Amino acid sequence: MNNKQNIYYGVKQKNITTENFNVSITHHNKDEIIPNHSHNKPYLCLLLSGNYTEKSNSKSIVNSGTLLYRRAEYEHSNVFNTNSNSCLNLELRNSDLFTSINNIQLPTNEFEKQISISISKLLVSINQNEDKDIIDLKCYETITDYFECNKVKGKLKWINNVIDYINDNPTENISLHKFAREFQLHPNYIIRKFKEKTGYKLSEYLEKIRFEHTIQEIVNSEDKLRNIALDNGYFDQSHFNKIFKKQLSITPSQFKKILKG
Secondary structure (H helix, E strand, C coil): CCECCCCCCEEEEEEEEECCCCCCEEECCCCCCCEEEECCCCCCEEEECEEEEEECEEEEEEEHHHHHHEEECCCCEECCCCEEEEEEEEECHHHHHHHHHHHCCCCCEEEEEEHHHHHHHHHHHHHHHCCCCHHHHHHHHHHHHHHCCCCCEEEEEEHHHHHHHHCCCCCCCCCHHHHHHHHHCCCHHHHHHHHHCCCHHHHHHHHHHHHHHHHHHHHHCCCCHHHHHHHHHCCCCHHHHHHHHHHHHCCHHHHHHHCCC
């Protein structure tokens, strides 16, 4: 079964068509079965709440906070396993035009990643009924965020090693002098080259990854927000709220409410 453009199963809670994207939020009940099907446009799907089983060439469990990329014509079926399940779907309306204009190569294979700041901002904009041109821009930012790899090409392998270390250990104390000793480089050189090659200050990249790790915990955990904040290095709830509002313009509790629909 092939679904036409912007046709997704479930109950649509939001449905927005912008200049370049089709965006929807769909709700699914427990034990809901979606038969084998495909979509004729490539898309991203972020599971906001719940979990489901996907069957294609293999069988996998998709948990909340997981973002999937699926190529056009990718065949799969789904069974939703929990009482309340919500998905944010972001579909490219004209992938050929989009890739040619933006010089972006779509991935040749499906992938799974985790929730990011960019798609969280998109979710907030959708929930707040912002103008379509703003939502379109945030869709662009989300697509480029997931499709453009942070890995640095060339001989500066140490930068990729720093990125990998931060990604794998977001809550650990990061020591610039430790990196300097390990890679036998001057700290100032590390700071300057990291910004030059990645577009981020080292501190900005660390803050970004830590914040995304925090969002992931909010999505997946039933723990109190205060405990999540402390576990991720925020001094207290007030500090946590301040950083959260700086990033997403809402409080952590408001964000959690959006996730739960």
